[in-house]
Amino acid sequence: MSVDQWSERAQAYVESDAHRSGEDLDLLVEWAAGARRALDVATGGGHVARRLREAGLEVITCDPAPGMRADVTCRAESLPFAADAFDVVACRTAPHHFDDVRAAVGEMARVSSDRVLIVDTVYMGEDVEEAEVVRDPSHVRNYTEAEWRGFVEEAGLRIEELETLEHAFDFASWLARTGCEGAAAARAESLLGGRVADGKLTLDKLAIRAVKGA
Numbered sequence: 001m002s003v004d005q006w007s008e009r010a011q012a013y014v015e016s017d018a019h020r021s022g023e024d025l026d027l028l029v030e031w032a033a034g035a036r037r038a039l040d041v042a043t044g045g046g047h048v049a050r051r052l053r054e055a056g057l058e059v060i061t062c063d064p065a066p067g068m069r070a071d072v073t074c075r076a077e078s079l080p081f082a083a084d085a086f087d088v089v090a091c092r093t094a095p096h097h098f099d100d101v102r103a104a105v106g107e108m109a110r111v112s113s114d115r116v117l118i119v120d121t122v123y124m125g126e127d128v129e130e131a132e133v134v135r136d137p138s139h140v141r142n143y144t145e146a147e148w149r150g151f152v153e154e155a156g157l158r159i160e161e162l163e164t165l166e167h168a169f170d171f172a173s174w175l176a177r178t179g180c181e182g183a184a185a186a187r188a189e190s191l192l193g194g195r196v197a198d199g200k201l202t203l204d205k206l207a208i209r210a211v212k213g214a
C-alpha cells in the first residue's frame with residue numbers, strides 16, 4: 001500500500017481486533033520493563049505505544065503514513081533520531097511491509113541505546129506469501145526465523161530471547177481492511193487452506209528481544 005492508502009485505512013487499524021490485542025503486546029510490555037524512553041516504529045493504530053505508555057514509558061511514535069497521526073512521519077529505513085536516543089525501540093507487525101528490512105533493523109539498532117524488540121509474521125510457505133499479496137499487493141515478504149536472526153545480528157544486536165506465537169483473528173475483517181473481496185478473497189482463502197477455520201485465520205509470529213553489544 002502507498003502511504004495514502006495506509007492513511008485511508010488508518011481508522012481500520014486503530015479499531016482492528018487483530019492489532020488491538022494479542023499475547024505479543026503483553027510480551028513487548030514485559031520485555032520493555034525497566035526502560036524509560038521508547039520508540040514505536042511503524043506505529044499504525046498506536047497499539048504498542050498505548051500499552052507502553054500504560055506501563056509508564058515515555059513513547060515517541062513514527063510512521064510514514066500521515067493518516068496514522070504518529071509523532072514523527074518517517075520510514076523505518078531512515079529514522080530521524082540521534083544514535084542511542086531511546087532505551088527501547090519496538091516494531092510490531094510491520095517489517096513485512098518494509099522495502100528494505102535490513103536498513104530498517106540497522107536504523108532501529110542505531111537509535112536504541114539498549115533494546116530492540118521486533119514482532120512480525122513469520123514465513124509460513126509460498127502459499128501464504130501468495131495469499132498475503134493477493135490480499136494486499138504491497139506485502140513484501142514474511143521472513144524465516146533464520147533470516148530474522150541474520151538481520152538482527154548484521155545490525156550488531158544480540159538475540160536474548162526469541163519466541164514463536166500463534167495469532168488467531170477474524171478472517172473477514174482481515175480481508176476487509178485491505179478491501180479484498182470476490183474472486184481475490186476466495187483465492188486467498190484457498191491458498192491459506194487449514195489456517196482458516198471457524199471464521200478465524202491463524203498466522204505464526206516471531207517475537208525477538210535483542211540487545212546492543214556483543
Ligand SMILES: C[S@@+](CC[C@H](N)C(=O)[O-])C[C@H]1O[C@@H](n2cnc3c(N)ncnc32)[C@H](O)[C@@H]1O
Nearest residue numbers: 006019042043044047065075076092094097098
Ligand atoms: C499493520 S500496520 C502497523 C501495526 C502496528 N505496529 C500495530 O502493532 O498495531 C503497518 C504499518 O507499517 C507502516 N509502514 C509501511 N511501510 C513502512 C516503512 N517502510 N517504514 C515504516 N513504516 C511503514 C504503515 O504505514 C502502517 O502503519
